[in-house]
Amino acid sequence: MFNRILAAVDGSKTSLRALDKAIELQRLLPEVEIFILCVYKHHSLFEASLSIGRPDDMDIPDKVLSEYAKEVVNHAKEFAKEHGATKVRGFVKAGRPSKVIVKFAQEKDADLIVVGTKGTNSDKDGMFLGSVSHRVASQAKCPVLVV
Template identity: 50%
Template sequence: MFERILVPVDGSQGALKALKLAVEMQKTTDAELLILTVYRHHSLREKSMSMVRASDPSNMDDVLREHSREIAEHAKQYALEHESPRARAFVKAGQPARTIVKFAKDKEADLIVLGSRGLGDLEGYLLGSVSHKVTSLADCPVMVV
């Protein structure tokens, strides 16, 4: 039924719920589990207002990339510990919804499973949630948990 299931994660409770469900689905379908974390480029303006304080503030993108990598690896470890051996983790930079949809298309994902609410930001409240955008842009089915 499904050959590749994409699970975008951001460290939120919603993403964890989606990951748990995707792992259970992967067990029954033997699909490959693609775990993706997306971080946004940190502009100079955002850098000045950020709650994340890096030891080297001039290199905030590196800090965000590393944090995203840790989230993706933690999710992959969860999948492996729960008998989902075909799990791979990826980190991408970009606008979350569009990056998720592009990644799904590039990797030929059959299904995207994501949380209804993530960590979000002000843009999410003004323009709509990532999950809403993904459901409207994706070519494959999207399951919102």
């Protein structure tokens, strides 16, 4: 049925609930491997230079966001292991989240993508799905479970 499940995380509560569903599936199918992916928005050098006054020791936005994404993935891996997951690998990528998630799922030959309904960038506009989960669900070549 499933061999590889991609759980997209962004540090939000809904992404951890989605990861929890991936873990539940792994308990039912112990051969399943879970790929945890956190995508951060890439900032060009132009975007990074838009600040009027910059301190000398200012970090480039990509570096800061990359480090945060690594922390999110490490936290998610710990969460997964604490909840009984066995085969778990973590990844960090830069780019537009929906596109990167779909592409990564294809590259890793994922059988299922699990995402939260809304992530950290969602506002409380009353919509059922956030933009990332909506785009992933409509563009993915494999099934998508939106939690």
